[in-house]
Amino acid sequence: MSKIQEIPLEESQDSSFVASVKTVYNRHRIGINFCLSVVLALLTWEFIDFVFDDPDFFTGPVAVIIEFGVLIHEPRFWENIRYSGTELIYGFGLAMILGVVIGAAVAFSRTLDEMFSPILVGLYATPRSVAAPLFIIWLGLGIASKVGVITLASVFPVIINTQAGIKNVQGEFRMLGRAFNISFWSMLTKIIVPGSMPFLIAGLRLGYSRSVVTIMVAELFGAEAGIGYMIDHATQTFHVAEMMVGISLLTIMGIAGNEILKGVERWATPYRKTLV
Amino acid sequence: MEVLLNVYQQQRKWMNAILGIAIVTVFWMFANWQVDSELFFVGPWRVVTYTYGLFASGEILDDLRISGIEFFWGYGVAAVAGIGFGMVFGISRIFREFFDPWLSAIYATPSVALAPLIIIWFGVDLTAKIVIVLITAVVPIVLNTYTGVLSVGKEFQTLANSFCVPQRQVLYKILIPGSLPYIVTGLRLGISRGIVGVVVGEYFGAYAGLGYQLFKGLDTFNMPLMMSCAAMLAGTGVVFNQVILVIERRMAPWRDTQLQE
C-alpha cells in the first residue's frame, strides 16, 4: 500500500478550473511545495524585519543582499572568504585522509581495534572544538591552528564510519569471498571498498558539517581573518546585516559541500537509497 | 610465562583497552617532558592535580553551576522539542513535503553561527545561552527522529491497521519504539553539540562558566586552566553519552547491542 497508487475507478470528469489546478498540483506536488516553502520562508523573514523595523536588531533578506552588494567591493571581505575556505579545504581534507587510514587500521587489526576503539569512541562523544584555544597557543593565530581544530573536530565521524562500514561488509561477505576463493586484493576492490562506501560517505557528510561549524568556533577564539572572525567583528559593532551575510556564507558553504557529497553518494552507490 | 599468555588471551579485550590508554598517557607524558614549559603544554598528572585544586578551593563550582544550568535547560528543551518536531515531520506528509528542503538545509547549516544573533536578540543573560545550546543541540535530534520515523516500515502500519489498532496508539506502539535507535543516536550527537553551544554562548559576554574559564585561560596564557576546562567539558560529553547508552539498553533490550552510528 505504500508506494503503489490506486488506479482511480474513472478519471475525474470535472473540467472546472479548480479541478485542473488540483491535477497540476497533485502531479508536481513535491516541487510546488518546495517552492512554496522557500517563498513563504523568505516572506516571513522579510515580514519580521518589517515589523521590528530596527536594523540594529534584525534585517530582512533584501537588506542582507544589499549589504552583500556593498561588501563585495571590499578586498577585506574576499580575504575573509579565502581564509576560511583554505581552513576548510586543508582541515577537512586532512580529516578525510586520516579518518580513512585510521578507520581502516582499526577495522583490519583486531589488536589496534581493542586498544584504541574505546578511546576513539570516547573522543567521538566529546565536544572536540573546545580544544581550539590549545591549538592557538601551539600553532599561533594563523591558519594552521584552525586547520588543526577542524581536523580534530571532523576526523572522528570519518574514522568511526569507515570502521563500521568495513566491519559490516567483512562480517557479511567474508564467507562469500572465502567460498569463491578470492584474493585479498580482489576482496578489497570488489567487496570491501564498494560495500563500505555508503557508510564512508555518511561519515564524510557528518564530518563535513562538523568542519563548517568548527570554522566558526575556531575563529572565535582568535583569528587574523575569516568568516567567523567577520561575524564576531560585526557582532562587537552591532552590525547585524554584515553578521547575516557571514552566517549566510557559512550556510552556503555547508549546503554546497553537503550537496556535492550527496552527488558523490549517488554516483558511487547507485544501488543504494540515500541514508542520512 | 604460559600462564601470563593465557590470562592475556582470556582477558585480551580489557588488557588491550588498558594498554591503549597507557600508550596514549605515556606518549602524552613524553611530549610534556620534551616541551617542558607550562606555557605550552601540561602533562596528565598536572591536569589532574590542577583540576583537583580548582575543586578544593571551590573556585570552579560557580562556573560548573552556571554551565550546568545552561546545558540542562537548553539540552532538555532541545530533546523534547526535537523529538516532537521530528515525529511530526515524519508522520505528516504535508509537513514533510513543506519542510523537507529546510531539513536538509538545517543539516548543513552551522547552527552555532547563529549564536551572535541570539545574543543580540536576547541580551547576554542566561536565556540567550540556553537558547544557543537549544539551537545547536536540537538539529541532530530533529533530523534523526525524522529519519527514524521514516525508517519504520510501512508494513508495520499495515499490521496495526489489520488488527484495528487506533491511529493514536500507532504512535506509541509502532512509531516511537521503531524509531528509538535513531532517536538515541540523535540524543547522543546532540550532547557534544550542546556542550560546544555552552562554550560559544559564554564567549559572547559571560562572567562565569566553563567556557568563560576557557577563554580566560587563553587570555592569561594559563595552560593548566585551559586543559583542565577542556578535560572537564570532554568528560561531561563522555559521561552523558554513557548515561544515554545505559538508558537505551534498559529501555530497548530487543536490540542487538554494540551498534555505532
Place this chain on the structure above:
Amino acid sequence: MSSSIQVEQVHKTFMKPTGETVHAVGGVDMDLRPGTFYSFVGPSGCGKTTLLHMIHGLLPTTRGRILLDGEEVNGPTPNKAVVFQQALLLPWRNVTDNIKFGIENDRNMSATERLEICDKYTQIVGLRGFESHYPHELSGGMQQRVNLARALAVNPEILLMDEPFASLDAQTRLLMQEELQRMIDWKNSGKIVVFVTHDIEEAVFLSDVVFCFSFRPGTIMKEIKVPFPTPRTLRVKEEPEFLQIKHDIWELLADEARKAMEE
C-alpha cells in the same frame, strides 16, 4: 453469529511508481459460507495474497466489490484476522507481547484473561519457554508460529491465513495441520477460514473447498469440494479418493505454473 462473504467480479490492478501497471486479480467471484474451510492454490504471483488482503479490507478493490453480511468491506474490522505471509513481528516486543498485539484493544477482556489467552496459544504453537524471547532470537519457523498465534488469539469469525506453514519443517508441518483443525473448530463455531498454500496435499487435507487460481491476472479456474468429514487424521491422505483429487489439482496447476515460469 456467523457471517458470510460474497466476492463479486473483483479486479485488482497495481500501478508502479514508473507508471507500469500489473493486473493481479482478474474478475473473481466467490461465495464464502460460514463453517467452511477454503483454500487458495495457484502459481506464485497470481494474486492470492492480494485477494486475501482485499477480503480483509487492507487493500481496496479496483473493480467489483466484496460484501460481508451484505455490507461492503471497507477496512479491517476486529472480527477478521490475518496471518501474514511475512511474519511481521514487532522487533521490540517479545513472544507474549507480540501475540497480545491483536487483543490489547478488546475492552471485554481483563488483563489476566489476555494473559491466559496468550499463554494458551503460546502452548498450542509450541513456543512454551520462549515467552520472553525477542523476534531476532527466534528461528524463521518460530517467528511464523508467533504470527499464527497472534491471529488465532483474536478468535475471529473470519480467519485469513497466508501460507502460515511455509517455513516449518516437514514434521512440524504435519503436526500443525492436524492441530489447526482442532484449534479452530470452524464447523461448530461457524467460522470462515481462508488458507493460502502452495502445498496441494495440505490444501486438500484441510479444506472443505479448494479454489484453484489461474496465472496472472488471477481468476478461479476450478472450485473443488473435498468430501471427507472433519476433523481429519493424517491417514486420510492415503485414501484413493484423496489421491485422485490431489492429482486432478496438480494437473490443472501444472500448465499455469509453466506459464508463470515462462513469463
